Amino acid sequence: xxxxxxxxxxxxxxxxxxxxxxxxxxxxxxxxxxxxxxxxxxxxxxxxxxxxxxxxxxxxxxxxxxxxxxxxxxxxxxxxxxxxxxxxxxxxxxxxxxxxxxxxxxxxxxxxxxxxxxxxxxxxxxxxxxxxxxxxxxxxxxxxxxxxxxxxxxxxxxxxxxxxxxxxxxxxxxxxxxxxxxxxxxxxxxxxxxxxxxxxxxxxxxxxxxxxxxxxxxxxxxxxxxxxxxxxxxxxxxxxxxxxxxxxxxxxxxxxxxxxxxxxxxxxxxxxxxxxxxxxxxxxxxxxxxxxxxxxxxxxxxxxxxxxxxxxxxxxxxxxxxxxxxxxxxxxxxxxxxxxxxxxxxxxxxxxxxxxxxxxxxxxxxxxxxxxxxxxxxxxxxxxxxxxxxxxxxxxxxxxxx
Amino acid sequence: xxxxxxxxxxxxxxxxxxxxxxxxxxxxxxxxxxxxxxxxxxxxxxxxxxxxxxxxxxxxxxxxxxxxxxxxxxxxx
Numbered sequence: 001x002x003x004x005x006x007x008x009x010x011x012x013x014x015x016x017x018x019x020x021x022x023x024x025x026x027x028x029x030x031x032x033x034x035x036x037x038x039x040x041x042x043x044x045x046x047x048x049x050x051x052x053x054x055x056x057x058x059x060x061x062x063x064x065x066x067x068x069x070x071x072x073x074x075x076x077x078x079x080x081x082x083x084x085x086x087x088x089x090x091x092x093x094x095x096x097x098x099x100x101x102x103x104x105x106x107x108x109x110x111x112x113x114x115x116x117x118x119x120x121x122x123x124x125x126x127x128x129x130x131x132x133x134x135x136x137x138x139x140x141x142x143x144x145x146x147x148x149x150x151x152x153x154x155x156x157x158x159x160x161x162x163x164x165x166x167x168x169x170x171x172x173x174x175x176x177x178x179x180x181x182x183x184x185x186x187x188x189x190x191x192x193x194x195x196x197x198x199x200x201x202x203x204x205x206x207x208x209x210x211x212x213x214x215x216x217x218x219x220x221x222x223x224x225x226x227x228x229x230x231x232x233x234x235x236x237x238x239x240x241x242x243x244x245x246x247x248x249x250x251x252x253x254x255x256x257x258x259x260x261x262x263x264x265x266x267x268x269x270x271x272x273x274x275x276x277x278x279x280x281x282x283x284x285x286x287x288x289x290x291x292x293x294x295x296x297x298x299x300x301x302x303x304x305x306x307x308x309x310x311x312x313x314x315x316x317x318x319x320x321x322x323x324x325x326x327x328x329x330x331x332x333x334x335x336x337x338x339x340x341x342x343x344x345x346x347x348x349x350x351x352x353x354x355x356x357x358x359x360x361x362x363x364x365x366x367x368x369x370x371x372x373x374x375x376x377x378x379x380x381x382x383x384x385x386x387x388x389x390x391x392x393x394x395x396x397x398x399x400x401x402x
Numbered sequence: 403x404x405x406x407x408x409x410x411x412x413x414x415x416x417x418x419x420x421x422x423x424x425x426x427x428x429x430x431x432x433x434x435x436x437x438x439x440x441x442x443x444x445x446x447x448x449x450x451x452x453x454x455x456x457x458x459x460x461x462x463x464x465x466x467x468x469x470x471x472x473x474x475x476x477x478x479x
Contacts, residue, residue, distance in 0.1 A: 063417070066441070126447060129440045 009086025015049030049329030103163030163333025224329020251280025257391025294323020
């Protein structure tokens with residue numbers, strides 16, 4: 001028997017704010033979080049969507065901090081918000097047996113780089129003993145399960161910029177198959193480190209201006225950071241405890257390009273979208289909104305547009321397509337989770353957040369990108385697209401509930 | 403001098419006052435579990451510029467054990 005899967009809790013921390021209410025308010029207002037970042041010597045990337053400074057003591061005991069890499073803090077903060085939003089508490093058996101699946105593209109790079117800096121540059125004799133447990137790629141899953149008291153299966157999934165989508169898809173699969181009835185899932189990333197900024201700089205795809213997805217004068221990606229976390233439940237479990245439901249995850253689609261390591265592949269994108277539609281048992285014409293991968297690179301936005309045109313045919317002209325990366329930036333693995341949160345809120349509220357910073361249409365990007373201003377639209381079905389470096393594609397279809 | 407410094411570091415790690423720490427206090431009774439002890443020894447190594455071999459760690463049970471071990475290293479250095 002296949003169980004239906006619903007979303008009952010949402011949490012975010014991002015450049016748009018420390019909670020999901022700020023996230024949503026800023027998104028529908030079309031306010032980008034992209035700002036100058038603190039200057040680092042020898043780093044040319046000068047803008048980003050960073051999480052504002054926050055007081056650790058509002059979220060954590062002092063004794064918790066030595067084990068929390070920056071991305072793990074994001075994961076725990078957003079997970080707690082999602083759990084509270086779902087009306088679950090640490091006393092609940094449902095939370096205590098919940099699974100925790102966290103996506104991350106970068107993992108504990110802050111911790112690793114700090115230690116490497118001490119060892120390589122400062123020639124220190126020893127590494128801090130918490131470097132491994134704090135910085136290991138799976139640290140965020142451990143920290144979320146520890147701080148929520150969740151003792152179900154817990155692990156990290158990594159697929160670059162689709163990490164959140166793949167984690168959520170795995171969570172969905174576990175509920176659908178009956179392995180779990182409650183899963184805390186999403187993704188966290190914190191890529192503003194010297195080593196990562198220098199490495200992104202070398203790819204020459206970062207904008208020095210702002211993030212303008214699908215706009216003719218788009219100039220590349222703008223990095224972001226944060227976490228988006230969701231509570232997924234079987235429909236039966238959610239109904240039994242009379243939980244509020246944001247949306248149903250109607251289906252998922254994945255594919256890999258088996259090709260170029262960075263160039264998007266139209267066929268790979270199309271396959272993932274088609275697989276999601278098939279899995280959900282819906283026709284292209286049923287889809288009202290697509291939260292695009294929309295990175296604002298020259299290549300992505302054209303490939304994604306062409307793939308959408310080819311899958312949706314004439315129905316493409318009645319679709320609303322927007323990229324919220326224009327506001328929360330490209331938070332790598334966390335982006336796909338933040339975008340699913342945005343998509344769930346769009347479905348629930350009947351409001352589509354815009355593609356911000358849009359200036360001029362590009363003849364090669366000819367869909368309705370909801371430029372600069374949010375629109376009201378009754379959404380029956382929405383897709384969230386995520387296409388990662390390495391050709392790892394993931395699409396999640398949400399359906400309005402009931 | 404070493405003793406005071408060691409106790410100061412332990413007090414900081416345990417989150418208590420130096421004057422509350424007696425020489426025969428066990429690290430575990432101060433709330434320092436194994437990973438905390440490893441971090442504490444790292445702090446000692448950094449402060450005194452010594453290396454405490456893995457083999458002796460199990461013998462470091464009380465505050466005094468650590469004071470003695472570090473004093474030995476200091477004298478040897």
